[in-house]
Amino acid sequence: xxxxxxxxxxxxxxxxxxxxxxxxxxxxxxxxxxxxxxxxxxxxxxxxxxxxxxxxxxxxxxxxxxxxxxxxxxxxxxxxxxxxxxxxxxxxxxxxxxxxxxxxxxxxxxxxxxxxxxxxxxxxxxxxxxxxxxxxxxxxxxxxxxxxxxxxxxxxxxxxxxxxxxxxxxxxxxxxxxxxxxxxxxxxxxxxxxxxxxxxxxxxxxxxxxxxxxxxxxxxxxxxxxxxxxxxxxxxxxxxxxxxxxxxxxxxxxxxxxxxxxxxxxxxxxxxxxxxxxxxxxxxxxxxxxxxxxxxxxxxxxxxx
Amino acid sequence: xxxxxxxxxxxxxxxxxxxxxxxxxxxxxxxxxxxxxxxxxxxxxxxxxxxxxxxxxxxxxxxxxxxxxxxxxxxxxxxxxxxxxxxxxxxxxxxxxxxxxxxxxxxxxxxxxxxxxxxxxxxxxxxxxxxxxxxxxxxxxxxxxxxxxxxxxxxxxxxxxxxxxxxxxxxxxxxxxxxxxxxxxxxxxxxxxxxxxxxxxxxxxxxxxxxxxxxxxxxxxxxxxxxxxxxxxxxxxxxxxxxxxxxxxxxxxxxxxxxxxxxxxxxxxxxxxxxxxxxxx
Numbered sequence: 001x002x003x004x005x006x007x008x009x010x011x012x013x014x015x016x017x018x019x020x021x022x023x024x025x026x027x028x029x030x031x032x033x034x035x036x037x038x039x040x041x042x043x044x045x046x047x048x049x050x051x052x053x054x055x056x057x058x059x060x061x062x063x064x065x066x067x068x069x070x071x072x073x074x075x076x077x078x079x080x081x082x083x084x085x086x087x088x089x090x091x092x093x094x095x096x097x098x099x100x101x102x103x104x105x106x107x108x109x110x111x112x113x114x115x116x117x118x119x120x121x122x123x124x125x126x127x128x129x130x131x132x133x134x135x136x137x138x139x140x141x142x143x144x145x146x147x148x149x150x151x152x153x154x155x156x157x158x159x160x161x162x163x164x165x166x167x168x169x170x171x172x173x174x175x176x177x178x179x180x181x182x183x184x185x186x187x188x189x190x191x192x193x194x195x196x197x198x199x200x201x202x203x204x205x206x207x208x209x210x211x212x213x214x215x216x217x218x219x220x221x222x223x224x225x226x227x228x229x230x231x232x233x234x235x236x237x238x239x240x241x242x243x244x245x246x247x248x249x250x251x252x253x254x255x256x257x258x259x260x261x262x263x264x265x266x267x268x269x270x271x272x273x274x275x276x277x278x279x280x281x282x283x284x285x286x287x288x289x290x291x292x293x294x295x296x297x298x299x300x301x302x303x304x305x
Numbered sequence: 306x307x308x309x310x311x312x313x314x315x316x317x318x319x320x321x322x323x324x325x326x327x328x329x330x331x332x333x334x335x336x337x338x339x340x341x342x343x344x345x346x347x348x349x350x351x352x353x354x355x356x357x358x359x360x361x362x363x364x365x366x367x368x369x370x371x372x373x374x375x376x377x378x379x380x381x382x383x384x385x386x387x388x389x390x391x392x393x394x395x396x397x398x399x400x401x402x403x404x405x406x407x408x409x410x411x412x413x414x415x416x417x418x419x420x421x422x423x424x425x426x427x428x429x430x431x432x433x434x435x436x437x438x439x440x441x442x443x444x445x446x447x448x449x450x451x452x453x454x455x456x457x458x459x460x461x462x463x464x465x466x467x468x469x470x471x472x473x474x475x476x477x478x479x480x481x482x483x484x485x486x487x488x489x490x491x492x493x494x495x496x497x498x499x500x501x502x503x504x505x506x507x508x509x510x511x512x513x514x515x516x517x518x519x520x521x522x523x524x525x526x527x528x529x530x531x532x533x534x535x536x537x538x539x540x541x542x543x544x545x546x547x548x549x550x551x552x553x554x555x556x557x558x559x560x561x562x563x564x565x566x567x568x569x570x571x572x573x574x575x576x577x578x579x580x581x582x583x584x585x586x
Contacts, residue, residue, distance in 0.1 A: 023488045024407020028415060031400040031463060034456025039422055042433035049433065056439060103325065106318055119572060120326050123333065126564050130517040131535040132557030135542055136336050139550055144349040146335060153351050178329070185575075230424065238428045241519045245539060259520075262428055267524060272432050279429045286426060 046276045054273035067277035077253060077261060078278070085258040085282075087169060089236040092176040097229060100183035105217075107184075108191045118185065125181035134245035137175045138162065141246075162247055165254035172242045172255055183228055190224040191217070219302040226293065226301045233289050237282055258282050333561075340555040347550050363559070366552030370544075373529060375537065375556060382533040382560075385447045385522075386515045392454035393462060393511045394504050400457045401466035402492050406478065416467075422460045427520070435524060449525040450515065462507040469503035470496070505574040513564060534560040 050067055052060035071078045103121065107114050127133040140146050141161035148158035161171045194217065202212050240259035243249060249256035249264075258278060266275035339347050340362050341355035367375045404416055438444050443452070457463055477499075478491045486494075497504070519535045526536060538560060541553050568575060 021407050021409045024403045024412070025409045027399050027403025027407070028409075028412075030396050030403075031419070031457040031460075032415070034396075034453060034458040035418070035422065037437075038434060038453045038456065038458045039425060039430060042430035042437065043425065045433040045436075046429050056436060103322075106322060109315075109318065111315060111318060111322075117322050117326060119569075121329055122575070123565070123568070124329055126513060126568050127333075127561055128517065129514075129519060130561060130564075131519050131538045132336075132560045133332075135538060135553060135557055136332055138542070139339070139347065139554070140332060140335065142348065146347075146351070149349060149351045178332070181329075234424055234426055238426050244523075245519075245542075259428060263520075263524070266432050266435075272436070276432050279426075279432065283426060283429045286424070290424065 047280060049273045050276035050280045052273040054276075055270040056272060057270065060273060063273070067274045068281075070274070071277055071281065077256060080253055081256050081258045081261045082281075084169060084254065084256060085237060085239070086285075088173060088176075088239060088257055089233060091170070091173045092236050093229060093232045095173065095177040096180045096183055096232060097225065099177060100180040101187050101221075101225070103180070104184045104187035104191055107188055118188065121184055122181035124179045128179045128182075129241050131241065131245055134175070134242050137171070137242070138246045141171050163251060165252050168247050168251060168254045172246055175242050175246070176236070176239070183232070186224060186228055187221060190221040194220040219300075222301045223303055226297055230290055230293060233293075234286050237286055336554050336558055340551055340558055342551055344547075344550055347554075362549070362551040362555040365549070366555040367559075369537075369541070371529070371540075373532070373537075375534075375559070377530070378532055378534050378537040379559075381531060382516065382535075385450055385533050386512060388447070389450045389454045389515050390508050390511045392451055393457075393459055394508050396455055396457035397459055397462040397507060398466050398497070398500060398504060399492070400463050401470055402496065404463070405467045405470035406475070419460050419463060423464065431521070431524065438525065444525055445527045445531060447531075449521070454511075459511065462511065465507060466500065466503050469500060473499050502574060505571060509567060509571050509574050512567065516564060 049060055051062060051064060053063050053066075054060035107118055124133075142148075143158070143160055143163055145161075147161065151158050159167055161167050198216050198220070199212065202216055207215070238259050239257050240263060243255045243257045243260050244263070247255045249260045258281075262275050262278045262282070265271045265278060335353070338353060338355060341358050341360075343356075346352060346355060369375065404412065404419075435444070438449050441448075443449050453459075473496065478495045481491050481495055482488065517535065519539065522533055522536055523539070526532060529540075532540070534556075538553070538557060541556065542548060
């Protein structure tokens with residue numbers, strides 16, 4: 001009798017939980033619908049479109065690898081856009097990460113007023129991607145803009161920041177690096193979690209500063225750095241706003257990043273299949289870089305669990 | 306290390322920090338001053354302070370030379386951003402609840418998929434999305450923002466709230482559930498109050514990102530009457546007539562002011578939000 005009732009209790013509970021667990025799926029299905037409609041479906045169609053001749057006005061017609069072949073062999077802009085995008089990525093991502101880490105290490109020292117400093121450093125990040133800031137950059141770096149006035153005042157030659165193919169991309173990179181604040185906050189919170197006992201042990205053993213940094217600090221924050229670098233890479237490869245607003249891809253396409261090429265092909269020239277091919281090459285680049293980072297992560301990323 | 310050495314070291318550090326801080330803030334500070342300057346003062350001049358302090362650039366910039374004033378653009382921006390933020394936090398927190406508190410078939414696989422979509426680049430899906438929205442007749446309307454928000458298409462926030470929920474002991478809501486509380490009531494009455502910091506962080510970041518977003522609005526919104534601030538600003542530097550830069554700087558400043566106010570009001574949540582998930586820009 002007693003056993004039976006206990007059994008019944010378990011059964012009841014199981015039924016209860018089973019129902020409860022289906023409930024979980026109901027909650028998650030909100031996202032499942034959105035994911036299927038607005039992410040998975042566009043993702044797959046985009047791959048399909050990349051093999052078609054397609055514009056919004058006509059149905060897609062399958063053309064095989066024609067778009068890809070045209071991009072790599074005929075298109076005069078594509079290779080340039082690849083080069084510019086890679087340059088942009090390899091300047092801004094390390095620039096931002098290293099600066100963010102350096103400042104975070106300074107802020108991690110017990111100084112008075114550190115919180116105010118952190119707040120101030122974060123402000124440019126608030127404005128990341130904002131058109132207002134891109135316009136501000138354009139005005140500051142114009143030929144007769146404030147930056148050049150400053151250079152002239154300290155007897156340096158003025159630089160045609162946005163007007164020259166040599167410096168235009170750099171100027172846009174500066175805008176991006178200026179917004180290192182959120183990476184910095186991230187590193188700072190990672191640094192705060194490094195157990196002080198590790199540093200104490202190192203001090204007792206008489207370890208030098210460089211050794212402490214490379215053997216303790218860096219491994220302990222490497223997992224944070226790893227994810228930060230991946231997200232930065234994905235963002236940087238897709239950059240659009242600053243190139244579009246500050247220089248409009250110019251001069252002579254020196255800042256014509258892949259994001260701009262994609263936009264122009266798809267929404268100005270209405271060659272959407274062609275633009276999808278560009279987007280998939282972009283995606284392939286992200287994938288290769290991410291996988292390379294993952295492969296290398298065993299060597300430098302330390303997970304404590 | 307002697308006290309003297311320590312003092313010198315910390316002084317050097319302060320000097321570095323202040324110098325970097327000046328560089329960081331200077332552009333925004335200069336932008337503020339430029340609102341009061343004439344074109345002649347803005348270009349080819351090192352002068353920081355304007356010759357006179359008049360709010361004319363704000364008034365004229367607000368009126369614009371076009372059909373719509375910034376009253377329209379400002380309210381458009383709010384109409385685009387505020388519902389998007391509300392939909393996002395409601396849908397994403399519910400989905401996070403489903404992932405964090407229930408066991409169901411293929412949950413782990415689905416969660417992996419969610420994490421993978423964190424890295425799904427917008428550029429790859431934008432064209433089919435545009436075609437889809439075109440078929441649904443959503444283009445040139447804020448539905449392009451609202452509907453994906455209703456369906457929790459922001460994996461970043463779902464992930465953030467799952468992380469946060471994992472830190473809240475299960476006993477709290479489970480005992481309520483045992484007492485016959487429905488799962489939805491458990492969520493609203495017990496978990497939402499505890500989840501508040503994560504909800505605030507998500508709301509702040511979503512506000513910021515939607516407010517600043519230019520890539521998507523530029524593609525989805527075409528009518529001048531529906532322009533948010535970002536498109537209006539971009540349009541203002543497109544005109545062929547001579548540009549009054551002080552007016553543009555003034556409107557640029559006005560466009561970022563809500564973000565700065567919000568940041569100072571909700572600073573704690575920004576920092577916490579970044580720290581719990583540790584990603585994005």
